[in-house]
Amino acid sequence: MPKSRGSSSTDLQKRKKRKLDKKKKKQHSSSREELSNVCNITGIGQDLSSGLGDELDCLDELAATTEQQSLVPTDGSSLVDSIKKDTTFTQAPPITLHEIPNIRVELARHLQVENLSTFLLQSCPNLRMPTFERWLIDSRLEQSDRIQSIAESWALDPASKLEFKSQKKKYGRAALHAEENAYEGRETARRIKESRILLEVERSMAQSGGNTGNIDRLLMKTRLLMDPILPSNPLETDPSSERLIGEIIANNLKMNDDSSDEITLKQTAKQVVNDLLNRCSDAVKEVEQLQNRFGIYQQFRFDKKRNKKSGSSSSGLVRVEWLNDSVCSLSYITTKKKSTTSGNDEEAKHNKTKPFVVKINGSHYHKLRRLFDRTSACADSSFTKEQITHAFHAAIFTLIIRYSTLAGGQQLNDLRGGGMQGAIHDSVFQCFEKWFGKSQETGTECFASPFNACLTTQFCSAFPSPDVDGFFGSKGDFFQLEANSLQEGWYELNPPFSPGIMKKMADRLMDLLNYAREKEIDVTFIVVVPSCRISESDKPDCKKTSKDERKKKRQKSTPTNALSFAVHHAALSSFRLLTKQCSSHIVLSKREHGYVEGSQHLRPTQFKESQYDTSVIVLRSKTDTNFDADAFESDLREAFKSRHMVELQQRRDCK
Secondary structure (H helix, E strand, O other): OOOOHHHHHHHHHHHHHHHHHHHHHHHHOHHHHHHHHHOOOOOOOOHHHOOOHHHHHHHOOOOOOOOOOOOOOOOOOOOHHHOOOOOOOOOOOOOOHHHOEOHHHHHHHHHHHHHHHHHHHHHOOOOOHHHHHHHHHHHHHHHHHHHHHHHHHHHHOHHHHHHHHHOOOOOHHHHHHHHHHHOOOHHHHHHHHHHHHHHHHHHHHHHOOOOOOOHHHHHHHHHHHOOOOOOOOOOOOOHHHHHHHHHHHHHHOOOOOOOOOHHHHHHHHHHHHHHHHHHHHHHHHHHHHHHHHHOOEOOOOOOHHHHHHHOOOOOOEEEEEEOOOOEEEEEEEOOOOOOOOOOOHHHHHHHOOOOEEEEEEHHHHHHHHHHHHHHHHOOOOOOOHHHHHHHHHHHHHHHHHHHHHHOOOOHHHHOOOOHHHOEOOHHHHHHHHHHHOOOHHHEEEOOOOOOOOOOOOOEOOOOOOOOHHHHHOOOOOHHHOOHHHOOOEEEEEOOOOOHHHHHHHHHHHHHHHHHHHHHOOOEEEEEEEEOOOOOOOOOOOOOOOOHHHHHHHHHHOOHHHHHHHHHHHHHHHHHHHHHHHOOEEEEEOOOOOEEEOOOOOOOOOOEEEOOOOEEEEEEEOOOOOOOOHHHHHHHHHHHOOOOHHHHHHHHHHHO
């Protein structure tokens, strides 16, 4: 039976109404979709679940769970809208127990970094974990510097960002095709991606009534969107990648093999680095996807209102078990919804996820609890003691996973990595306090972590507030320390020995030192780094020599010496810049002094002997005529004496 004209007109009106509703809905969600496309967020893929072993037993449901579809808070806002309101950049923003990073995301990132380090070390069998750590730290630092340079160029020339605002947004394959063909080189495409992220953050700040002209606040909010460890778009032309290629070549130069060719070694090294960079880009996408699905922050069972609002159950529970008086284990157990289908006990036991377990020394557990209670527990009086304890266990578990990830992701398995987080003895800080300050509060640790910080009231770290270190009292990032906030006192700097960190630290120190001298502020910077003294025999021969002579020279040098030369040579310019401006330079011979282990919170022993010479460089804004340099050097050498053998003897006596 044919439809009447009236019914057909009614159907037409309904179709028009549905089209209008779809159009309004699309416009309403455009900001969130735009950011997802800028970050190039795709599906989880198959790489995450391949070769996981026992590490992802507690994450079995990651690939199948779709309970939490948006970030917390889930009120329809975009990713950048979930960032906190404007705060003063030079001060740590207020932090609450609701802002502990999501443990599932941390575990997924840890797994991805472990796979990356495993790939590099298996591709170059003689390579060691510090090489991967240096590349990871420097490449992430270079990404922050690129974003900062973009923001500064926009501040100088606001018209330069109009080209990005005027471009029509493309999606999917069209976006990839446009970036590959319309611009010359991948560096330009990477700059466009990072510029779009800055534009999205700036747009979010404008909508919330923030000051978009404040570069510091813009950069702080942008960092919250970036992965804290993995670089998103590394390229072979980056300085960190070029240094990694050089280290691989130096490591493989064993001239006992006559068939080895430098050109072949260079091509092999480039291929390994290219594969590593591609894997790293894929890993960032996987972690970003998981963060979009499971949220930025950890959820707790006691937070029923927040869980109900997000439409998902709690993410899991961290349980603590004391193995003995000196070691405790923390187990993260994921929670699943109860199955509606009835099954036997064997199936339920088989489907039960295994916990992810980490261990920590009891002394560090109690130290972190004191820092947490002093910093975070008093921030909100609405939490009970039991709830604060649950939050502390989640925070300390996240902290262990984060620093293991920074060390290459294998620290929890076999204690490999973590050398970049080594610290100086507490007696050395007492020596600095005696000679440069009246009380311990006048000193500041510029490169520390909650695990190894001695000046627990004044220390800077890699993941300050609102990140995980902020729960344990971190004052901020040293590189974000503004000159006008510089106070009188002494500052201890023992950075990770990577060329990128060394260069940026030296440049920043020169700026702060010149500002202090100009404003007549009495400050002392004490830099503790490996000595970059290159002997004449280690220097490359610039003269023309025969192939046989070059082989004989390389046969005399071991791969360790060649690799050490490559690293020290890369940091030599920064080292010379510091020594030219110093008032005192003391060199401590190897094996005559020692450090605290970088993985001290995991090891039964705490101390180690130094395998390299160490330079203690003192830079002062004012000259002290009463300063006794000889007496200070004597006290410093005594404080730096290695405690490794004494500790081993004490352990033997206890047995």
